Amino acid sequence: MIRKCSMVLVFLLVFQLVPVGSVTREVQAAGGSVTYTLRPVAAGFKDISGYYPDGFGGTHYIGYNGSQGLGKSVGALRFDLSSVSGKVIDVRLRLKVDNILTSGWPVHVDLKVASDDRWFRDLPQTHTWTPIYRESNFYNPGPHVFEFLNSAALIPHVQKEVAGDGIISIVLDNDLRVNPPNFDSEIQYSGAELLIVSEPLVNHAPVANNGSHTLHEDTMANGVLSATDPDGDPLTYSVITQPSQGAVTISNASTGQFIYTPYANVSGSDSFTFKVNDGSLDSAPATVNITINPVNDAPVAINGTLSAISGSPVNGTVTGSDVEGDSLRFILITGASKGTIVLNAQGTFTYTPNSNATGTDSFTFRANDGMLNSAIGTVMITLNPPANTIPVAVASTISTTKNTAVTGTLLGTDADGDNLTYSIVQPPGKGTTTLNTRTGSYTYIPNNNATGSDTIIFKVNDGTVDSLPAIVTVTIVAVNSAPVADDDTLSVTEDTPKAGKVTATDIDGDSLIYSVLDNPKKGTVTFDASGAFTYTPHTNATGTDSFMFKANDGTVDSNPATIAVAIVPVNDTPVSVNSTLSVTEDTYAEGILSAADVDVDVLQYSIVTQPAKGTVTIIDSATGAYKYVPNANVTGIDSFTFKANDGAVDSNTASVAVTITEVNDAPIVNHVTVTGTAQVGKTLAGNYSYADVENDREGTSIFRWYAADAGGVNKVVIPNATETTFTLTSAQKGKYITFEVTPVAAFGSEKGTAVESSATSIVAAAPSIPSGFIPVTAPGSVIDKNGETLYPENIDTTKSSITLEVAPKDGGAYVTIPTSILKRLEQKNNRFMIEIKAPYGSYRVPVNAASLIPNLQELLKANKLKEEDVSFKFILKDKSIDKAVQAALYAELPDSKVLGILVDFSMHVVNNHTGKMVGSVDQFSQSLTRLIPVPKDIASLPAQWGVFRYEESTKKFEFVPAKKVQIDGVWHASIHSYSNSVYAVVENAVSFADMHKHWANSFVQIAASKGLIDGIGNGQYAPEKAVTRAEFAAMVVRALGRGATMEDRTGPYNDVRSDAWYFNAVALAKEYGLLGFAEGKSFKPNQPITREEMASMLSAVISLEKLPMTTEYVNLDGFKDIGSVDAAFLEDVRMMVKLNIMSGKDKHTFSPKSETTRAQAAVVLVKTLRALGSLE
Structure with a gap:
C-alpha cells in the first residue's frame, strides 16, 4: 500500500525493538520486582481498503486519512503473557511513531481490550471492545517512541490475563469523524512493545479474632466467628476445642457461622477455640467465651404405682424432682374414679377404694417449685378383690x-x-x-x-x-274389675244428625252405665245410660270432630274412650238476602244484589221476576250489580225477585223492594217553528206551544237562535239572540236559521229539554249592503272549530257537557280551545266536559285538562309563556290507509278484524300570539275518554273484541281498557286511556286447543282477545303451568294500558337486566308501586309468583286506580289455612275476596303460598278489569 504525504517533516529515530514475539526479563534484586519486555505475537491494522497482515513488515496506521480517501484506520496488537508471573505493579505500552499527520484536527488514541481476546479481524466495527482510556498527549510529528503512561488502567486487564489464558489483545482506535473529508488526523507507527513490572507473591497467615456470646439456659444460639487475612484470601473456619458445657457446630465454614447448643439445665461460663485457614496457612487459635444465663426450670412430677384391696384404704407418697433443688409441694389434678384420694402438699396421700371396686384406677397431680408447675404425673392403682363370700x-x-x-x-x-x-x-x-x-x-x-x-x-x-x-x-x-270402654269412629253428613251406640266390656259381667266426658266442638251429642247417642253437627260444619265417654259398673269408672267423628261436606245452598232500593222518578238507579254462601263458592245472580213499574237488568252476574229503570212518570212501591246459583244449586228467591220517589216533571214544548222572510234585515219569529204534566205555568223560558250551513253543518249559536224574534244581519247571509226553546216552569222542575225548530231557507242578501265593519277577535278569546268561530259565551255550563261537531277538512278535524276559556268554564262547572265529535270518533275533554298534563309548566317556562298564552289543539285523523299503522296492526294481531276506522287522537300546545305549535301532549296523569263508532250494520260487538293503541316507539299495538256503549242506536268503543295515539277497535278471536273443556276457558279467551296473555305456541295455552313474577308483572302492566315506556335503563333491581324482555314491564310496575312484596335490590324474575304475592300486586292496582270501596268487612275464617298468609298480605287477600277477584282453591283452602297458574292469572286479570269498570 502506498500513501502519499504532503508537507510532512520526517525525523529519524533509532528505536531498538526486540524481535516480534520475543521476551526479555530483567531481575532487579533478589525477592524484588521483575520487568518483562514483550513484543507482540501479532500486529496489524484495518482501514476501508481491507485487512493487513500481522507483523511489522511495514507501517501501521491509527486515525483518519481524508486527503487520500483512505478513511479511518484501526490498529491491533496481541501479546503473549505466559512468561509473566507474580503481582503486576506496572504496565506500559510503547509505540515507534514514524509520523503524525494533522490538518488542524486533534490527534488522539483510544486504548481498548477485548474480554475474549478477539483479534483485529473483529475490530470495533463488528465487535464491542472495552475502552481503557484515551491518550491525547501526542507531539513531535517526526520519528520517536511514544509511551502510554496510564498504567493503572492497564494493570487490571493484564493481571486478569496473567491469571487466565495468558493472551491479551489491544486495539488502538481513533473515533474522530473528520469533516470535510479531505482533512487528516493520523498516527503512523512501525513497532510496539509492552513493559510489565511484577513482584513475587508472598502468602501471610490469617488472624482469628477472639469473641464472646451470651444466651439463656436451655436455649440454642447462633453466631459468626471473626477473622482477617492481609492477602484477602478466602478463609475456612474450623473448631479446635469443643465447649465443656455444650456443643458447637460450624454451620457455614466459609462465613464462620456457628450454632452453640448448651447442655440441659447448665448455666455459667463456657468457651471454645477455633482457627481459620487461607488455603495454605492456619491462623493462631482464638477463643469465643460463652455466658449462659440461668433460668428457673419447671420441676418434674414422677409417675408412680399403687396396689390396693377393694374397700380398704391405703397410704402412699407422690414424688418429684427439681434441677435447682427447690422445695416442692404437690397439687391434686384429677381424683380417682373408683375411690377417693386425699393428697397433702408434702406428697403424702390416702387412697380409699370403693367397695367392690376392681380393675385399675388412677389419679393425676403436679409438682410446684414455688414458681412453676410440672407436667402432669400419674399414679396407676391396681385394685385387687377381697376373698369371695357366698351371696x-x-x-x-x-x-x-x-x-x-x-x-x-x-x-x-x-x-x-x-x-x-x-x-x-x-x-x-x-x-x-x-x-x-x-x-x-x-x-x-x-x-x-x-x-x-x-x-x-x-x-x-x-x-x-x-x-x-x-x-x-x-x-x-279379690277386687272389682273396672270396665273397659272402646274407642270408635262415626261418619256423618254435613248438617245431618246420626245415631249410634258406644260399647264397653266388664270381665265381672256387671251391668254398665254410659255417660259423656267431653262434648264435641263441631256439634252436639245426646246420650242415654245404655250408650245410645245421637250426634248432630253444627250448621255447615265439616271436617273432624270427637267426643269422649266412660262406662261405670256400679263401682268404678272405665277408661275414657273417644268417638272420632268425620263430617263429610256437602254443597250448601246459597242464601239470597232481601234488600231495598230508592230511585227518583224517571231516573235509573244501580245496586248490588246480596247473597251468602257458606262454602264461599263463586255465585251467579239472575232475575226471577221483573218489577211491575220498571225493568231491571243484571250488569254483572258475578257481582250482582244491577240497573233498575222505572217506567216513565211512575212513582210509589215496586219490587222484583232474584236468586243466586253457586254452580250447583239455586238459592232461595229474595226480593228487592223499590221505592220510586215522585219528582216534579220538567215542562215540555211542542210545535217549535220559525216564521218570517229569510233575508238580511228581516225579522224572524219563533213559535212554540208550552205544556207541563203538573200544569205548572210557564216561567222565563230560554230562547236561542242558530245559524248553520246546509245539513246543519257548522252550526253556531247566534250571539245575543235570546228573544222569540230575531232580525237577520249580514253575518247570517247564506246560512240556515233555526230557533230553539228550553221550557222553564215558574216553580217545581223549572227547566225542560230544549227543542229546536226546522231550519229556514237560506238567508238571502239584503237589497243593499249596509256600511259596517268586520269584527276582529283577540287571540285566545274564542274557540276555533276547524276554522269556524265559537264564542265561549254561547256555552251553557249548567249542562254536563257540550258537543262540538266538526266536519273533517284536509284529512283531519280539529278544535282549538284556549286554556283561558277552559279555566273560565271550570270555574262555572268543574265537572263540565267538552266533546269534540268527528264522524269517525269523539274526544271528551275535561275543562281541567291543563292540570292533567305532566310537565306542562316546564314546557311553558322553556318557551317563556304563561298558561293563558296558549291554546290546546285537538286533532282527530283517519289513519285507516296509513301503511305503517296497517303493517303494525296485522303484524301484531294477524287474525284480527278491524271494526270501524283507525283514529289518531292527538293534542298540541299552541302559542296564541304566534299561532305556532310549541309542544305535543302524549301522556296524561289520569285516563281520558275517547269514542270510536263501529259500523251501523253491526248489531252488537262480538264477544272477543278489544281496543288496541299504537305505540310509535315500538311500532306495536298494545291493549287499552274499553267498554262498549250505545249512542243513538250505534255501538261505540268507549276508551279510557292515559295516552294520545292511534286507536283500533278489532275483533280478535283467540282459542287454544288445551282450553276447550277447562273451567277458565271463557276468561282465557277474553284475556287473550285483549292481548293481555299469549299462548306458549302450537295453539296451546298450558293453563296449569306456573306464572313467574316477571310474566305476571308484564300481564298487569299490559292490563293497565297506560302506554308508558321507561327512559331510565338502570332498572330498580340488580337481577332485572336492561336487555331482558320484561325489563320495561317490571320497571313500570315498580314505578306504579305494584311490587311491594319484592323489597330490596333482588326481584327474582323467574321465580313463580305465589297467590298471596298476586293478591298484593292486584290490591296495589285497585289502590292505584282509586276504586271506591265500601266499608263492608269480609271474614276470611272460612279458609282453614288463612293463618299461613303473611301478615303483610292479609288485607290484600281480604280485598281480593271482597271484590270477588280471588277465591279459595276450594271453599276451605286459600293456599297463599302455592304457585299461581296461567289459568288463574287470566281469571284474576279479567275480574280486576271488571271491578275497575274497564270491561263489561
Missing part, C-alpha cells in the same frame, strides 16, 4: 289385687359387695313373672281373675357362686 337371697312378700300387675324387687346381699345377678328357680303357679336379672326388679302378672296365694322361688349369683334359694310370697286380693 344370700332374701325372702320377701308382695300383694296385689285381682287382674292387677304388680312390680317388686328381689332381694340379695353379698359381704364382698359383688354385683349380683338374679334368676328364677321356680316360676309362680297363678301368674307370670318378667325379671330384670341385673337389678332384680320384676313384674308379677296374675292370671285372669286369679286370687289367693302364690310363690316365686329365686336365687342370686355374685359372679362366682349361687346363693341358696329364697321365696317371694304373693297375695292376690
Whole structure:
C-alpha cells in the first residue's frame, strides 16, 4: 500500500525493538520486582481498503486519512503473557511513531481490550471492545517512541490475563469523524512493545479474632466467628476445642457461622477455640467465651404405682424432682374414679377404694417449685378383690289385687359387695313373672281373675357362686274389675244428625252405665245410660270432630274412650238476602244484589221476576250489580225477585223492594217553528206551544237562535239572540236559521229539554249592503272549530257537557280551545266536559285538562309563556290507509278484524300570539275518554273484541281498557286511556286447543282477545303451568294500558337486566308501586309468583286506580289455612275476596303460598278489569 504525504517533516529515530514475539526479563534484586519486555505475537491494522497482515513488515496506521480517501484506520496488537508471573505493579505500552499527520484536527488514541481476546479481524466495527482510556498527549510529528503512561488502567486487564489464558489483545482506535473529508488526523507507527513490572507473591497467615456470646439456659444460639487475612484470601473456619458445657457446630465454614447448643439445665461460663485457614496457612487459635444465663426450670412430677384391696384404704407418697433443688409441694389434678384420694402438699396421700371396686384406677397431680408447675404425673392403682363370700337371697312378700300387675324387687346381699345377678328357680303357679336379672326388679302378672296365694322361688349369683334359694310370697286380693270402654269412629253428613251406640266390656259381667266426658266442638251429642247417642253437627260444619265417654259398673269408672267423628261436606245452598232500593222518578238507579254462601263458592245472580213499574237488568252476574229503570212518570212501591246459583244449586228467591220517589216533571214544548222572510234585515219569529204534566205555568223560558250551513253543518249559536224574534244581519247571509226553546216552569222542575225548530231557507242578501265593519277577535278569546268561530259565551255550563261537531277538512278535524276559556268554564262547572265529535270518533275533554298534563309548566317556562298564552289543539285523523299503522296492526294481531276506522287522537300546545305549535301532549296523569263508532250494520260487538293503541316507539299495538256503549242506536268503543295515539277497535278471536273443556276457558279467551296473555305456541295455552313474577308483572302492566315506556335503563333491581324482555314491564310496575312484596335490590324474575304475592300486586292496582270501596268487612275464617298468609298480605287477600277477584282453591283452602297458574292469572286479570269498570 502506498500513501502519499504532503508537507510532512520526517525525523529519524533509532528505536531498538526486540524481535516480534520475543521476551526479555530483567531481575532487579533478589525477592524484588521483575520487568518483562514483550513484543507482540501479532500486529496489524484495518482501514476501508481491507485487512493487513500481522507483523511489522511495514507501517501501521491509527486515525483518519481524508486527503487520500483512505478513511479511518484501526490498529491491533496481541501479546503473549505466559512468561509473566507474580503481582503486576506496572504496565506500559510503547509505540515507534514514524509520523503524525494533522490538518488542524486533534490527534488522539483510544486504548481498548477485548474480554475474549478477539483479534483485529473483529475490530470495533463488528465487535464491542472495552475502552481503557484515551491518550491525547501526542507531539513531535517526526520519528520517536511514544509511551502510554496510564498504567493503572492497564494493570487490571493484564493481571486478569496473567491469571487466565495468558493472551491479551489491544486495539488502538481513533473515533474522530473528520469533516470535510479531505482533512487528516493520523498516527503512523512501525513497532510496539509492552513493559510489565511484577513482584513475587508472598502468602501471610490469617488472624482469628477472639469473641464472646451470651444466651439463656436451655436455649440454642447462633453466631459468626471473626477473622482477617492481609492477602484477602478466602478463609475456612474450623473448631479446635469443643465447649465443656455444650456443643458447637460450624454451620457455614466459609462465613464462620456457628450454632452453640448448651447442655440441659447448665448455666455459667463456657468457651471454645477455633482457627481459620487461607488455603495454605492456619491462623493462631482464638477463643469465643460463652455466658449462659440461668433460668428457673419447671420441676418434674414422677409417675408412680399403687396396689390396693377393694374397700380398704391405703397410704402412699407422690414424688418429684427439681434441677435447682427447690422445695416442692404437690397439687391434686384429677381424683380417682373408683375411690377417693386425699393428697397433702408434702406428697403424702390416702387412697380409699370403693367397695367392690376392681380393675385399675388412677389419679393425676403436679409438682410446684414455688414458681412453676410440672407436667402432669400419674399414679396407676391396681385394685385387687377381697376373698369371695357366698351371696344370700332374701325372702320377701308382695300383694296385689285381682287382674292387677304388680312390680317388686328381689332381694340379695353379698359381704364382698359383688354385683349380683338374679334368676328364677321356680316360676309362680297363678301368674307370670318378667325379671330384670341385673337389678332384680320384676313384674308379677296374675292370671285372669286369679286370687289367693302364690310363690316365686329365686336365687342370686355374685359372679362366682349361687346363693341358696329364697321365696317371694304373693297375695292376690279379690277386687272389682273396672270396665273397659272402646274407642270408635262415626261418619256423618254435613248438617245431618246420626245415631249410634258406644260399647264397653266388664270381665265381672256387671251391668254398665254410659255417660259423656267431653262434648264435641263441631256439634252436639245426646246420650242415654245404655250408650245410645245421637250426634248432630253444627250448621255447615265439616271436617273432624270427637267426643269422649266412660262406662261405670256400679263401682268404678272405665277408661275414657273417644268417638272420632268425620263430617263429610256437602254443597250448601246459597242464601239470597232481601234488600231495598230508592230511585227518583224517571231516573235509573244501580245496586248490588246480596247473597251468602257458606262454602264461599263463586255465585251467579239472575232475575226471577221483573218489577211491575220498571225493568231491571243484571250488569254483572258475578257481582250482582244491577240497573233498575222505572217506567216513565211512575212513582210509589215496586219490587222484583232474584236468586243466586253457586254452580250447583239455586238459592232461595229474595226480593228487592223499590221505592220510586215522585219528582216534579220538567215542562215540555211542542210545535217549535220559525216564521218570517229569510233575508238580511228581516225579522224572524219563533213559535212554540208550552205544556207541563203538573200544569205548572210557564216561567222565563230560554230562547236561542242558530245559524248553520246546509245539513246543519257548522252550526253556531247566534250571539245575543235570546228573544222569540230575531232580525237577520249580514253575518247570517247564506246560512240556515233555526230557533230553539228550553221550557222553564215558574216553580217545581223549572227547566225542560230544549227543542229546536226546522231550519229556514237560506238567508238571502239584503237589497243593499249596509256600511259596517268586520269584527276582529283577540287571540285566545274564542274557540276555533276547524276554522269556524265559537264564542265561549254561547256555552251553557249548567249542562254536563257540550258537543262540538266538526266536519273533517284536509284529512283531519280539529278544535282549538284556549286554556283561558277552559279555566273560565271550570270555574262555572268543574265537572263540565267538552266533546269534540268527528264522524269517525269523539274526544271528551275535561275543562281541567291543563292540570292533567305532566310537565306542562316546564314546557311553558322553556318557551317563556304563561298558561293563558296558549291554546290546546285537538286533532282527530283517519289513519285507516296509513301503511305503517296497517303493517303494525296485522303484524301484531294477524287474525284480527278491524271494526270501524283507525283514529289518531292527538293534542298540541299552541302559542296564541304566534299561532305556532310549541309542544305535543302524549301522556296524561289520569285516563281520558275517547269514542270510536263501529259500523251501523253491526248489531252488537262480538264477544272477543278489544281496543288496541299504537305505540310509535315500538311500532306495536298494545291493549287499552274499553267498554262498549250505545249512542243513538250505534255501538261505540268507549276508551279510557292515559295516552294520545292511534286507536283500533278489532275483533280478535283467540282459542287454544288445551282450553276447550277447562273451567277458565271463557276468561282465557277474553284475556287473550285483549292481548293481555299469549299462548306458549302450537295453539296451546298450558293453563296449569306456573306464572313467574316477571310474566305476571308484564300481564298487569299490559292490563293497565297506560302506554308508558321507561327512559331510565338502570332498572330498580340488580337481577332485572336492561336487555331482558320484561325489563320495561317490571320497571313500570315498580314505578306504579305494584311490587311491594319484592323489597330490596333482588326481584327474582323467574321465580313463580305465589297467590298471596298476586293478591298484593292486584290490591296495589285497585289502590292505584282509586276504586271506591265500601266499608263492608269480609271474614276470611272460612279458609282453614288463612293463618299461613303473611301478615303483610292479609288485607290484600281480604280485598281480593271482597271484590270477588280471588277465591279459595276450594271453599276451605286459600293456599297463599302455592304457585299461581296461567289459568288463574287470566281469571284474576279479567275480574280486576271488571271491578275497575274497564270491561263489561
